[in-house]
Amino acid sequence: xxxxxxxxxxxxxLLQIARSGPVGSMTIPEISRVEGLSxxxxxxxxxxxxxxxxxxxTRGQAGGYALARPANExxxxxxxxxxxxxxxxxxxCTKHAGQLSICKHGVDCSVRSLxxxxxxxxxxxxxxxxxxxxxxxxxxxxxxxxxxxPPTREAART
Numbered sequence: 001x002x003x004x005x006x007x008x009x010x011x012x013x014l015l016q017i018a019r020s021g022p023v024g025s026m027t028i029p030e031i032s033r034v035e036g037l038s039x040x041x042x043x044x045x046x047x048x049x050x051x052x053x054x055x056x057x058t059r060g061q062a063g064g065y066a067l068a069r070p071a072n073e074x075x076x077x078x079x080x081x082x083x084x085x086x087x088x089x090x091x092x093c094t095k096h097a098g099q100l101s102i103c104k105h106g107v108d109c110s111v112r113s114l115x116x117x118x119x120x121x122x123x124x125x126x127x128x129x130x131x132x133x134x135x136x137x138x139x140x141x142x143x144x145x146x147x148x149x150p151p152t153r154e155a156a157r158t
Contacts, residue, residue, distance in 0.1 A: 004083075011079060011134075014079060017065050024066065025065055046065055049083070053068050077126030
């Protein structure tokens with residue numbers, strides 16, 4: 001599984017906006033400078049986030065981009081879905097039917113079941129994390145534990 005540059009950079013831009021404060025906002029040039037991205041690229045990412053209602057924009061001298069809701073109400077799953085989509089969706093089998101118009105395994109597909117289980121696990125994690133959880137440079141994320149997860153290297157040493 002890979003995350004795209006669009007998802008990575010979009011999330012980083014959103015974190016910059018979130019860190020500007022509850023009533024603060026940031027401009028494209030400010031975000032571009034802080035993140036080391038071109039203004040064109042930042043503008044594209046912010047347009048996607050604005051269209052999905054994650055951020056708002058205000059024109060003018062005091063304008064910029066701000067969060068549409070408090071950071072603790074913005075699920076990371078929604079942000080990543082806006083920026084890149086889901087790993088598995090209802091159209092997946094249609095897109096991967098091979099040379100046929102419909103997948104040969106439409107009724108009892110073990111592979112589709114695997115993708116669904118993985119998507120559910122990813123959704124569980126990403127929808128359980130808010131933008132606020134990530135604002136402290138991810139320190140809160142280091143305390144997240146998952147059932148049936150293999151022990152970390154550090155835990156195995158103790």
